[in-house]
Amino acid sequence: MSESDGHGGVESDSPQDADVGAAANPEREVPVRDTVDQSAETSSIQESETPKRQDTQPSRSDRVDEKNREGAVRVKRPQARNGRTASVVGTWGRSLGATTVFLFALQIATGLMLMTVYSPSTTTAWSSVWYIQAKMPAGWLVRSLHHFASDAMLIVLAAHLAHFVAIKTYRTRHPLIWCSTLLLLSVTLSLSLTGHMLPWDQEGYWGTKVRVNILARTPEIGDVLQRLVVGGVAFGHLMLTRVYTLHVMILPAIALFLVRLRKTRDKPCVDAGISGNQAGSVGSRDAVQRLRNASMCAIAFALVGGVAWYVCAVRGSYLLDAPADPGASSYPARPEWHTLFLYQWLKYFTGAKMEMIGAIAIPGALAGLWMLLPYWSRILPERAAHRITTVLAGGMVLGVGVLSAIALWSDVDPSDAAIRAIHDKQSAEQPLTTHEEHALRTRSFHERRDRARRLGLRAIALANVNGVPPEGPLALLANDPDTRGPELFAANCATCHRFDGHNGLGNVPKEPADASDLAGYAGRQWIRGLLADPMSDRYFGLMKKSDGEPAHTRMRRWVNEAMDDAADDDTTEALLANFDAVAAYLEDESQRPRRLAHIGTGDVAVTPANPETPPTSSTEIERGRRFFMLTCNECHTYGGEQTGTLKAPEMAGYGSVDWMALMIAEPSHASRYRARGKEHAIMTGFADRLSDRDIRLVAQWIHDSQPVAPTTSTEIIE
């Protein structure tokens, strides 16, 4: 304090002193009556209004003297080389502190509102955040303001510190001013990181998992720290309540204390703008500074509000990922923008020891260096200290920028053409370069991320329709056929079956399929394709009985006979039209089981197809039903009854979820593929492997894969 005092108000001939005065002026209480753009360097109003404090701090006495001499003393203006920049940096720079406090106040206000809705437990956290975003009036606004104000506060605080470096506040003012601002930055960062986890979504969950594991590597105390944060060994309720306590109570309390500490140590004019409760006369220049402060706060508010509005209202984002799923593999976690540089930085340190150096030792050393800046900078000569500090700060800003840019750059999705070229190279069995391998990895990162995002949107869409069940938001996805169906199919069915050539999730299993492809199962196209060629690989072609003989040959025989019986082109055409009709009927049967059960064997007259009627019309469907009862019912039972003696699977409700559920659970059931008195169906039963719920989920998903759009018969036959 002593060094900083005694310069500002007096004329000095020594260039160095003048330099100090010029640089220190913006942040110091220097009485100036200057007609030029010097208002920021004028005295702080609080200074004169708090004589009590001055009394207790003798070191300020000469400033009081200066105050008394106001008007008589003319301060040397900043050196020409600082000139206008210094004054702009000085005046507007001072508003950064006020803006920080404003943004913090904004977060306290919005945070209190959020606290009235948010519910910290693993089953309710996601749900309550979803509720805030989707259902609460102005909920999206409150939450997104809270969200983006935290980002803005980090930026403003960083700028505030940079401003301190530029005007050498660390050297000229009380060390605690600098230290508390630096600490405030780390508290704000912690607030952001803890807040990031509270929605208990995938992004927050996996990001926190990584951070806690880094924390656990702290030598000696890592385990205890981890236990204290996690509240046990596994992430769960207690972790959420702890992080919540940190986020809403402990960290804000520390932040408030730090803000208060700054004010008591040195009353910067910057806070005048928002505290605004100073009694007494306010000089016009202070009023101008207050206006600046207020303008900057307003600009920050407008920017935060604008981003919040754009992201939530225009783009429709919920700022919410899929509910946290501890069992999920492959969530491609990336840190938030403000820690992206650290993520990139850690890539250069491999091995446990090196990682400790990269994650803890070097950042710790840098933090210590910056924290002690007010002390060591005072030992060094002024110029040297300033130079070192500027270079260090510039280097860090540059480093953070470059590392973040590299991190972003390395995640840029490679072009499809590039990927195709790499695949060509792979199929030619040429070795790939590191760059090409990276491109493949990046592509799969994007695929995973897209999948994760779709899951998030799906969970929100489901919640929007049905709300969240009491067992928690994970149940939304666990009971969703579109989500669980493909997963269950891949895990259970894809060893034999395929779905449009893949395993349901887009991967092709190594082992070849040995059963039908179930995409569009029991839909019109599927049935029609089966009637065209039952032994195609898509249907029964790959299936073998236990003795290795092809299965389902009777169906082929029947189709061949029917085709052979059609003597001429006209009868063939009529038969094909009947095939179209029966396919349309069976699709209808799979969607509305037994709707046409009243059309029995008696109504056998199958009228000729009318080429004018679309194949999905009700007359065609009814024609299909008649054809079924006349022809197919000979082997395939309907409601347990048939006209012939050969036994083929039951067709009442064929392809419906109920039908498939029994088929999956018990393929050898009398009404399924044990129809001809065989011992067992080829397919294994899943009754004891999958829960009823899972069986119905996969059945529902397969059922939903029937194409919705009507198609003409030519398309089906091709």
Place this chain on the structure above:
Amino acid sequence: MRFAVQRRVFIRSLVRLIQAGMAAAVLIPGFKFLRGATVRQPEPDGDNPTSDGPAPPPSSPYIRVAALSSLSLGQPTRVVVIADRWDAFTHYPSNPIGSVWLIRTEHRAAPSEIEQASHTNITIEEASTEVRCLQTICPHLGCGIDLAVASNSTGVADTDRNGFNCPCHVSDFDGAGRRVSGPSPRDMDQLSCRITAADESGERWVEIQYVEFRTGAPDKRPIA
């Protein structure tokens, strides 16, 4: 006089002692409180483990995770481990506690195994079947390890090329879970795993002991 001074010192110390006692009375249980309740371990199911893999911690039971027939040869399959779970005050009777990769392999049966097979009721094919079980938790920083899938131009992925890969910090592992490159300090964690004898429907089941290990260290230490 002297007595008075001693008395004052004594009283002051007594006050300190009382204060310290009260502080300790809050802080000691406070710290214990904050360390949190230990997670209740499920009871062992009493089965006799008979399989390969590292010796399991005595408390973790074998959990049935998949039917052997649902695993394709050489194709890693991720299964979710469903078990009894406590999360502080909530008891989930059957809940996902994590997931594992299962890789079914077959090796040429050694004569001793054929010999052994002839004594028991299992076929040689059964004796030569092995399942390897790998944790999905990356030993580096705990992200979920996925198959290293390189999708091709048709949008259909080809899984047999690259083994495993962690999407967070790009650790690569080969098809057997051995570390290839990247920051992971050790191979993927292998879990002890066994295949049951065929049940009445002829199905054999894969059972594993689910354990999570500390991340970030070259040695594999279970999380207590």
